[in-house]
Amino acid sequence: xxxxxxxxxxxxxxxxxxxxxxxxxxxxxxxxxxxxxxxxxxxxxxxxxxxxxxxxxxxxxxxxxxxxxxxxxxxxxxxxxxxxxxxxxxxxxxxxxxxxxxxxxxxxxxxxxxxxxxxxxxxxxxxxxxxxxxxxxxxxxxxxxxxxxxxxxxxxxxxxxxxxxxxxxxxxxxxxxxxxxxxxxxxxxxxxxxxxxxxxxxxxxxxxxxxxxxxxxxxxxxxxxxxxxxxxxxxxxxxxxxxxxxxxxxxxxxxxxxxxxxxxxxxxxxxx
Amino acid sequence: xxxxxxxxxxxxxxxxxxxxxxxxxxxxxxxxxxxxxxxxxxxxxxxxxxxxxxxxxxxxxxxxxxxxxxxxxxxxxxxxxxxxxxxxxxxxxxxxxxxxxxxxxxxxxxxxxxxxxxxxxxxxxxxxxxxxxxxxxxxxxxxxxxxxxxxxxxxxxxxxxxxxxxxxxxxxxxxxxxxxxxxxxxxxxxxxxxxxxxxxxxxxxxxxxxxxxxxxxxxxxxxxxxxxxxxxxxxxxxxxxxxxxxxxxxxxxxxxxxxxxxxxxxxxxxxx
Numbered sequence: 001x002x003x004x005x006x007x008x009x010x011x012x013x014x015x016x017x018x019x020x021x022x023x024x025x026x027x028x029x030x031x032x033x034x035x036x037x038x039x040x041x042x043x044x045x046x047x048x049x050x051x052x053x054x055x056x057x058x059x060x061x062x063x064x065x066x067x068x069x070x071x072x073x074x075x076x077x078x079x080x081x082x083x084x085x086x087x088x089x090x091x092x093x094x095x096x097x098x099x100x101x102x103x104x105x106x107x108x109x110x111x112x113x114x115x116x117x118x119x120x121x122x123x124x125x126x127x128x129x130x131x132x133x134x135x136x137x138x139x140x141x142x143x144x145x146x147x148x149x150x151x152x153x154x155x156x157x158x159x160x161x162x163x164x165x166x167x168x169x170x171x172x173x174x175x176x177x178x179x180x181x182x183x184x185x186x187x188x189x190x191x192x193x194x195x196x197x198x199x200x201x202x203x204x205x206x207x208x209x210x211x212x213x214x215x216x217x218x219x220x221x222x223x224x225x226x227x228x229x230x231x232x233x234x235x236x237x238x239x240x241x242x243x244x245x246x247x248x249x250x251x252x253x254x255x256x257x258x259x260x261x262x263x264x265x266x267x268x269x270x271x272x
Numbered sequence: 273x274x275x276x277x278x279x280x281x282x283x284x285x286x287x288x289x290x291x292x293x294x295x296x297x298x299x300x301x302x303x304x305x306x307x308x309x310x311x312x313x314x315x316x317x318x319x320x321x322x323x324x325x326x327x328x329x330x331x332x333x334x335x336x337x338x339x340x341x342x343x344x345x346x347x348x349x350x351x352x353x354x355x356x357x358x359x360x361x362x363x364x365x366x367x368x369x370x371x372x373x374x375x376x377x378x379x380x381x382x383x384x385x386x387x388x389x390x391x392x393x394x395x396x397x398x399x400x401x402x403x404x405x406x407x408x409x410x411x412x413x414x415x416x417x418x419x420x421x422x423x424x425x426x427x428x429x430x431x432x433x434x435x436x437x438x439x440x441x442x443x444x445x446x447x448x449x450x451x452x453x454x455x456x457x458x459x460x461x462x463x464x465x466x467x468x469x470x471x472x473x474x475x476x477x478x479x480x481x482x483x484x485x486x487x488x489x490x491x492x493x494x495x496x497x498x499x500x501x502x503x504x505x506x507x508x509x510x511x512x513x514x515x516x517x518x519x520x521x522x523x524x525x526x527x528x529x530x531x532x533x534x535x536x537x538x539x540x541x542x543x544x
Contacts, residue, residue: 029376031375031379063376063379065370065372065376065379065383066379068379068380068383068391069379069382069383069386070383071347071391072344072347072348072350072351073390075343075344079344097370097371097372099369099371099401100337100369101425101427101429101430102427103303104335104337104338107335107337107340107341108340108341111337111340111342111343114341117341117343118342118343118344119340127369127371127399127402128401128433129401129433129434130399130422130429130433131427131428131430131432131434132429132432132433133427133428133429134427134429134430150402153373153402155373155374155402156405157402157403157404157405157406158403158406159403160404160405160438160447161403161404161444162401162403164447165436165437166436175432175436
């Protein structure tokens, strides 16, 4: 990654990357059943993933939990994975779903977005239970950094919280989209504050004013295809179908992994 | 820690600990201004904290973000801190505020509560934006493990989310308390599913049915004293005033650190 591209906004870098490589965000989920299926330990699995995708897809999403489950050893590996992918020009979205307040949230922002941090990524997912404003220390890092806020998820337990309503009767899923839209409003092109929106949610918020990236987990094995994604967000910029297990199941053969990602990028080429 | 005490429920171990050492949960927050005030690096700061409090207070709360900000190096140190404190018999509550779904949430539960995990703690804080049910992989670890769910926080941005209402007009802060109460209902004595409740919240949920621990940040420098804690939760079991900077500012002198924690335990002795 050149110094020049580092200074561009995350929204701009993401748009350039998806034009070059397609919209699919490849999930790096080294969970135990996959390690067993590949017949590999954590380190070899991650190295194979990097071999397969570094420089070849627009953006990858390491699932931090699967590294954290291995403690400091997992973090040593995650540092290497993030750095190797970013050096290849592939964007890294750390799926950490962090959320806290004040100086504690600032410490998370430093970990995942800070210059010089060993975990520095291009973007991070965050969780807003402590209020959208609590995320300010991450947003304050500026539009060179991507922040994806949980809005509406596909798991059956999600609506219990995400469909609760504010004093105006607005659902929290919509409130989060509106807050992100307000931050993106002044952006030149695609903004850098995105949302996480499950690709199989039954009732989606209105995304027409968001002007930011939309990460859509739930594509592939978990159920959604191009039709579902088109219905939720067709015509909007920055839509990133997140596919993990339906690509990773093609491994550990590198050519087959690349072919699986290419196939998904072709299926979702209408998004560009 | 003996094998016997490991098999007791977290609620029972917590009650025994607070009878022996008082109710105060000492926060381990190695943020930069404190490191500067103590004139120490991260490692020496953490070692001094362990020297001061291991075996001398009931429970400590490492703030994971301040370790994560140092990447893998921070996690190496956090593993040591957790293990040293637990070996001394002091309970460790990892303040991680993790939250995800399915196998990803299960990986976080493995990281912080799993037998054999290098980060295994006695309890962990979790965030419920993905629905209370999404936390099941942590709760399913059983009552030998403590889980503290964010309910209502003192930061001004919190009510935007936490006071949103479900279809019955119930606030999310109350909904979370009710969900925790349902899990604790069958417990013999204090349950193991707690909440996080800011000590300076203006409008607290009804806690009368919770039967679980109540972690109360916001005591000391941030504003609440014994009167505020008594008003919110007086007479309830398992109330843990969380104090960090008002104790840590007494450091790095070990005798002064211990005296500061003892003073807070005396001020809150009415909780036992």
